[in-house]
Amino acid sequence: SKLKEENIDFLRLGNDFSCASEYRDNLLSNKARLCNNIDDIRHLIINSRIICGTTTAFNSHTEIFSLKSFQLAIIDEASQILEPHIIGLLSAKHDKENAIEKIVMIGDEKQLPAVVQQEANESVVNSKSLNDIGLTDCRLSFFERMIRIYGKNNHNYCHVLTRQGRMHPEIATFPNEAFYGGTLLPVPLRHQTEATPLEYHGNNSIEKILTTHRISFISCCPEDNTEEPDKMNSAEAEIIADIVCTQYNMIMQQNNDNATDAFNVNKSIGIIVPYRNQISTVRNAIDRRIEESGLSETLHDITIDTVERYQGSQRDLIIYGFTIKKYYQLSFLTDNEYYDETEDATIDRKLNVAMTRARKHLVMVGNAQLLSNDFTFKRLIEYTKEEKCFFTAQNIQE
Template sequence: MGTVSAISGKPELFKLKCFDVAIVDEATQILEPQLLGILSARRDSGEDAVGRFILIGDHKQLPAVVMQNSQQSEIYDEELLAIGLRNLQDSLFQRLYRTSLSTPRSYDMLCRQGRMHPEVANFVNHTFYNGKLISVGLPHQLEESKSPRLIFYPSQAEPFGTSAKVNRSEARIAAQIAFRIYEQHKENFNVSRSLGIITPYRSQIALIKKEIETLGIPSLCQILVDTVERFQGSERDIIIYSFCVNHPYQLKFLSNLTEEEGVLVDRKLNVALTRARKRMFITGVPELLKLNPLYESLLKLIAGPQLIG
C-alpha cells in the first residue's frame, strides 16, 4: 500500500515483484499523467508489472486541483479526442467512465453508503445519484429523531462596500449552533469526530474561529473549520455549512458544475452535503441562494427557515 507518487518514484519495486491487481482509490483526484508510470510499468522480462487495475472514485465530487482554467487545458488534437481525452483536467477515471457509456467496458457503481443518515443523504441521493444510494444500516443510520436532520438558518448579506468574503451574521450563527451542539453532547464531545464547519473563504474561516473563541470553550476552539476542498475525504457527526454569499455574482464561483445524462451536478455542493453523518446545519442568505436552481431546490427540501432565539 502506498501513494501514487511514492510508487511512481520507485520503479525498482517492479523489478522485485509483480502484482495481479492494483486498486487505485480516490482515482477521480488523480490526473492521467500521474498514473502513466504505474500503468505502463514493465518487468525486465517485458511482462506487465501490474496485471489489472481497479479504479475507485466519485466523478460527481471534487476533481484534482488544477491551476489552469478549463479553456487553457482543453484538447484539440483529433487523435486524443478520438480516445475520449477532452481536457487535461480530467482524470483517467472520468475518461474511462465517459467512454464506457457508449462502449462496453467493465464498470459498476458502489451504491451502499455507511456514512450519512438517510435523511441527511436524501437531497444528494435523489438530485445527484438518481436515488441509487442505499444505507448500510449502521446504528447511527437507524437512529430516530424528533428534530429534523437538515436545518436551514437564514442570514443577512453584508452591506455594499464591505468584503464579500465574510458574513458576520453567518459567523455568529455558526458559533451559536456550535455552542448548542457542545452543550447537548458535552460528555461525549470529540473534537475530531463530533463537529466540523465548512465555508468557502479563508476570511470567513478566520471570522468563525474568532466568534467561537469568544465562547471560551477550549474544545470548540479545536474543531476543524475549513473549506470544502480541504474537507473532502473527511466526515463529522454534525456539519455546519456557511455559504457566505453576499452578492449574486458569487454564486458562479461557489459551484463546481458538471453534467451527466442531462442532470446538472454541483460537485462542490455534493461534497459539502455528504460530510455529515447525523445532522447538517446550513446558513446563508435565502434571497441570494434561491437565484441558483440547485440551491433553491435544496432550500425547498430542508427544514426552515429556522431562527435562533
C-alpha cells in the same frame, strides 16, 4: 487505518511530516533504519504483501517495480487524479511484464475533480487521435474518461456501488435525488437507523433544530457592513459559533459531562466554508464563546476548512456556511457544476461533497434570497421549506 484495525501489516511510502503518528512505524524509511544492509532492505520490500502511498510517492519510488510485481493496485479518489499522475503506474514493468496485474480505481465523478489551474480553452484537446480515445479535455481524470468510454452499465469494466454507510437517510434524501438519481441506499449502519425525535420541550431554538431535524437551512442576511470584505461574513460566523456551542453542550449533557468519551474533535463537529478569510472569522467567534462561557478549549481545534479539503472526511454534525454576500460570488460556489446527460441532471460537485460529509446532522447557513439565483441552490432551499426544516436567523435568535 482499516489495515491497522485488522492487524494487517503494510509498508507506507512517505515521510514523518506527511504521515500520522499511528502509522509512522510502518514507513519504509523508518523500517529501513532497522535493517543491517541493502539486502535486508531489498528483502523487506519484496516480502511486503501490501505497500501504501500516494500516486506521487509511487511515482517517486518506481524502483519498487524493479524489485517486485503486484497482483492488485487499488487507486482511491481516482476521479481527482489526472492522466500524467497515473500513467507511470499503469505502464510500470517488472522483468518486461506488467508490474501490476490488475488495477481497481475507486472514485466518484460527481464529487470534486482534480485541481487544475488552466482554463477550459487552454485544456481542450484538438487532436483527432486523442479525441478518438475519449481524451477531449486535459482537465478530465483517467477515471472519468474510462466511464465516458465504457459507460456505467458495462459491468465488464464499470460497477456502481449504491450502499452508503455515512449519511442518515434523512440527510441523504436531497443529494440522492438531486445527484444520484435516487440510487443510493443505506447499508444500514446503527446510526442510520436512529429515529429522529418529533418533539422538543426546551426553549433553545438551536437545540430544537438539532434535536428534531437531521437536515436544516438557516437563512442569514448579511449585516450592512461596508468595511467587511466580501469573503468574510461575521453574521453567519456568529450563528455557526452558536450551533457549535449548543451541540457541544448537548453532547456533554447526554453523556453526563464525560468529556473524554463524549466529544471527539475529529468526529463530532466539522465546519465547511468557501473562503480562508471566513475560516478565521468563524474560529474567532468560537474562541470568544470559549472565553466568555468557559467552554472547553477543545472547541478551538474543530476542523474549519474548505470543501476541497473536506473531501474524504466525515463528522457527526457538519455545518456548511455558504458565506457569500454578493451575486458575483455565486460563480465561485458553483464553478464545479456540470450537466450529466445520463442522469439528465445538473451536478453541483461542491454542494454534493459538503452535504455528504455529515453522518447524523447537517446544518446549512446562508443567504437564501441570494442563493436562490442558482438553480440547484434554489431547489435545495425549496426542499428544506417543503420538509419544514427552513429557518431564518431572526427566528432562532428571538
